[in-house]
Amino acid sequence: MNSIIERLRPATDAGTALCAAVDREGEFLARRAQEHDAHGTFAAASVERLKELGVLGACAPVADGGHGLYSLHDLTLLVSRIAAHDASLATAVSMHLALSWYYARTVHCAPADELPGLPEARWLAAMGRDGMVVASTVAEPGLPAWQVETEATADATGWRVTGRKAMVSLSPVATHLYTRMKVLTEDGPLLGSAMIPVDSPGVSVLDDWDGLGLRGSGSGRVVLDQVPLAADAIRVRGPWGARDTAAFEGRAASSAPLAGIYLGIAEGAAAAALRRYASVKNPSAGLQNLVAELRLSLAALRGTLHTALGELHTGLADRAPRSLAADEGSRLLEACVLASLVTEREAIAVVDRAMQICGGRSFTAGHELARMYRDVRAAGFMRPYAPPEEWVDFIARTATTPADRTANTPVET
Structure with missing residues (x-):
């Protein structure tokens, strides 16, 4: 249990x-x-x-x-x-x-x-x-996933893919790159994806990640320069440049493990803080308050994430990808966004309180909490909807259903 x-x-x-x-x-x-x-x-x-x-x-x-x-x-x-x-x-x-x-x-x-x-x-x-x-090779600076500028152009044997990708975590040891691209066709651009072997001609993995936190994640850039792909290697996902509601449930599923990162940081920070607290013979009221607040944040994080994960698995496990109705996918993404934000905020709170419990030593280079303090701040850039206006708009928009809005429309007199 x-x-x-x-x-x-x-x-x-x-x-x-x-x-x-x-x-x-x-x-x-x-x-x-x-x-x-x-x-x-x-x-x-x-x-x-x-x-x-x-x-x-x-x-x-x-x-x-x-x-x-x-x-x-x-x-x-x-x-x-x-x-x-x-x-x-x-x-x-x-x-x-x-x-x-x-x-x-x-x-x-x-x-x-x-x-x-x-x-x-x-x-x-x-x-x-x-x-x-496999490294997820989707992100491009300043662009949403449905408006990537990496291009696939048809040639006599299949396709040629050219573009630059950022934040490709795990790329230094990846054997394959799961890549999203703009597929140029006679009928206009389409959104497509393909699995590209790293040893393909034209693939350059740049081990150049130098982040404030998550410094060991290998989240560098990948350059694709006229990378050849077979004619059947690209899978078309839909129109390019348009938000695809059929992809909502996939985004929710892929974002769930990311929330696990921040649960883990919070639990690691809490363990460090409680080891310190256990060594204090006569803890002050202030120190006791910090420990109590830390545990409240950790409980909120665990409970919210556990509930959301159960809802996601129930909604997705026996349903094929991209088979859910738009409103079902939106509901599951809403659950994921809410859980991700609670996880982010409570994990940050746990790390902050853990550092106060452990004292100034935790603010020194080389201390595990100093590393966690920087790592946990990455959560704000890894949400299902990362830009602030995106998640705010989504959560507000999904607060009521179309039926609710119709039922509550003021009647003119």
Whole structure:
């Protein structure tokens, strides 16, 4: 049974085993986290350790060497367990894990006769058998995901893709780039996606990430210069430049593991603060108040996220991607946005109070809370709707239904 008093617990055997494996490696991961944060280097050795534990193949079928994890709740908790030791590492692998869960959902919901030719089935198998590592290569500075400027142009053999991508976490060790692009056609631009092998001609991975926080996440840039793709390699998602309501549920599912990062940071910070508090023989009223407020924030975070994850899994697990009605997808994205914002705000509050409990030493370079203080601030740039006007508009707009607005229209007299 899950409790807001203790850490949330995985609900499946696969989730339980993977979370336990990560916890056993906590000392190694935390030690390397400090090193990578100090020097701004990618956490390559820690990613390799997670691969050895089977974390990157979590969602791959057991028959292909994976764990068959198909619980969005447990996947998010797995990310949180990693983040409690190293938020940079959790950020890097969360992108890969979110995509792998999306592929597993596609396979889970597909008719049996379609499975042999399903790309997602091949990708999952490769994650389990061959160590395939996928970096989400979507973001471009200042542009929403449906208005990316990376272009795919048709040629005699297929396509050529050219563009520049930013914030490509995990890219230094990725074998493949799951990329979104503007597909130029005779009928106008369309939004498309493709899986691009990193060793393709024209792909340049720039290990140039130098962030204020999450310094070990490898979130650098990727340059695509006339990268050749086969004619059938691009999957068209819809019109380019228009917000696609059919993608709402996919955005919600992919954002859930990101919330796990901030749950993990909060739990790591709380653990550090409570170790300090336990060493104080006669705590003052002020110190006791800080501990109580910290625990309230942690309880609010856990309870909200646990409820949202249950709602997301119920709404998505047995429904094929892009098959939900617009209002259903909007409702699930609303739940994700609300939970993400509560998680962000309460995690920041937990870290702030943890630093006050531990005192000035926590504000020095090399202290774990100083690292968490910077890492947790990245949450504001990783919401399902990141710009302030976007999430405010969305939450306000979904507060009432069209029927509510019609029923409450003032009657002219």
